[in-house]
Amino acid sequence: MTRADALAAVRNPLAFIAARWTPEPRTVQRAALSALVMSVVIVVTGGAVRLTGSGLGCPTWPKCTADSLTATSAMGFHGAIEFGNRMLTYVLCAAVGWAIIAARSEKPYRRSLTRLGWAQFWLVMSNAVLGGIVVLVGLNPYTVAAHFLLASALIAVAAVMWQRTREGDGKPRPLVGRPVQQLVWVLVTASALLIAVGTVVTGAGPHAGDSSEVERMPLDWETVAKLHAVLAWIVVTLTFALWFILKAVESPKSPLDRTRDLFLVLLSQGVIGYVQYFTDLPEALVGLHMLGSALVWIAVLRVLLALRERPETAVELPGRAAEATVGSHT
Numbered sequence: 001m002t003r004a005d006a007l008a009a010v011r012n013p014l015a016f017i018a019a020r021w022t023p024e025p026r027t028v029q030r031a032a033l034s035a036l037v038m039s040v041v042i043v044v045t046g047g048a049v050r051l052t053g054s055g056l057g058c059p060t061w062p063k064c065t066a067d068s069l070t071a072t073s074a075m076g077f078h079g080a081i082e083f084g085n086r087m088l089t090y091v092l093c094a095a096v097g098w099a100i101i102a103a104r105s106e107k108p109y110r111r112s113l114t115r116l117g118w119a120q121f122w123l124v125m126s127n128a129v130l131g132g133i134v135v136l137v138g139l140n141p142y143t144v145a146a147h148f149l150l151a152s153a154l155i156a157v158a159a160v161m162w163q164r165t166r167e168g169d170g171k172p173r174p175l176v177g178r179p180v181q182q183l184v185w186v187l188v189t190a191s192a193l194l195i196a197v198g199t200v201v202t203g204a205g206p207h208a209g210d211s212s213e214v215e216r217m218p219l220d221w222e223t224v225a226k227l228h229a230v231l232a233w234i235v236v237t238l239t240f241a242l243w244f245i246l247k248a249v250e251s252p253k254s255p256l257d258r259t260r261d262l263f264l265v266l267l268s269q270g271v272i273g274y275v276q277y278f279t280d281l282p283e284a285l286v287g288l289h290m291l292g293s294a295l296v297w298i299a300v301l302r303v304l305l306a307l308r309e310r311p312e313t314a315v316e317l318p319g320r321a322a323e324a325t326v327g328s329h330t
Contacts, residue, residue, distance in 0.1 A: 018105040028113070029165045031095075031102035035120060036158040038088075038095040040294045043151050045085045046131075047290040050202075051283040055139045055209030057082030061132035089128055096120045099161065110169055116161035123154040139210055141203030141217045148199050152297055159298050163305045168312035175252045176307050180245060184304055187238045191300040194231040195293060201228050206281060225277060232270060235296075239263050242303070258306040262299040269296055 009016040023031075049055055057071070057078035058064035064071050064083050071079035100117035103110065127150045134143045174181065204221040208214035243259045269292035276285035 014101065014104045017101060018109075021105050022107045023102050023105055025106070025165070028102045028106050029162070031099040032113075032158070032162040032165045034095045035092075035099040035117075036155070036162050036298070038092040039120075039151070039154045039158045040291070040298075042085075042088055042092050043148070043155070043294050044287065044291050045088055046147070046151070047287050049082055049085045050144075050209035051207055051287055052078065052081055053209065053211045054078035054081035055214075056135065056212065058086065058135065061135045086131075089124070089131075092124055093121075096124055103161075103165070110164075112169060113161060113164055116157055116164065119157045120154060120161070123150065123157060127151060127154065139208065139214045141215060144209065145196075145199035145203050148202070149196065152195055152294075155294055155297055156301055159301045160305065163302070164310075167310040170311035172308040172310050174308050176246070176249065176255060180242070180249070180251075181307055183238070183242055183245065184307060187235065187242060188300055188304055190231065190235050190238060191297065194228065194235055195297060197224065197228045197231055198293060201225050207283070207286060229273070229277075232266075232273065235300075236263070236266050236270065239266060254306045254309075255303065258299070258303045262296070262303050265292070265295050265299045268292060 049057070054077070057075060057080070060066060063069050064075070064079065064086075071083035096117065100114060100121065103113035103117050106113065127147060130143065130147050130150060134140070134147050137143055200217060200219065201221065201224050203217035204219040204224050205216075206221070208216060239259060239262050243256070243263060246256050246259060269289065272285055272289050272292055276282065276289055279285065
């Protein structure tokens with residue numbers, strides 16, 4: 001490597017890598033998928049922290065204790081669980097970083113993919129800071145709810161990026177009429193509201209995240225849980241109606257398949273939800289329900305993204321892309 005190469009690598013490492021590596025489309029897709037998978041994993045492990053009462057296993061942030069960056073043996077099981085979840089944030093960062101590098105190096109250059117990758121990076125950083133605030137304020141339920149909602153936003157961006165790696169950059173062409181599109185947007189809105197109310201159920205419920213006295217939202221837990229169930233039935237009904245409408249208008253296969261997948265995920269999530277409600281919220285089922293929440297959100301977004309197709313088209317040339325990114329994020 002020459003001195004000029006070294007300087008170029010320091011000044012703009014992404015452009016330096018992109019000039020020397022062209023990943024296969026499948027590599028870019030796998031990189032985006034890995035970021036999506038890790039965004040779901042971090043939600044599930046974060047739930048495990050709360051459900052095992054390890055939310056204050058590391059009582060401060062960014063260190064684990066005032067004197068140690070890592071968990072100590074004296075902190076036991078809870079310290080190991082909380083610190084382990086913090087370490088998984090670095091794995092998530094690595095997955096997002098790989099997605100950014102792969103997208104930046106793809107030829108021809110697709111600015112939309114790198115922007116989605118960077119959006120994930122900043123969401124991860126923001127949620128890491130918010131996670132620290134959650135610890136510093138003693139697991140305040142409102143900050144815990146915001147922490148989960150920001151994680152859901154990360155999942156949404158990761159899901160969009162994964163989809164975009166498998167299609168072109170041409171102008172979107174709708175596969176269904178406007179009334180169907182509007183119905184799907186209602187479905188997306190209802191699903192987002194379902195997730196938001198789910199965080200309220202958590203904030204008012206018995207799993208506070210630590211064995212000590214932790215503030216809870218001043219709401220009747222059973223009433224909020226019933227509202228959550230009503231919203232779930234609304235989402236199921238909308239999905240069922242969407243499938244019949246798509247069949248009636250002889251929709252292309254992709255929207256039908258994605259709607260069917262969503263319906264199956266919703267049924268599984270509904271069974272878990274009712275069983276956990278009538279069995280006094282066992283931790284294992286609550287954890288499965290959190291995983292189901294992430295999968296429902298992904299399935300809803302896939303329905304939305306299946307309503308259009310984007311053909312391949314010529315985009316920016318690699319040389320122009322390299323020039324355009326000089327001085328940008330490194």
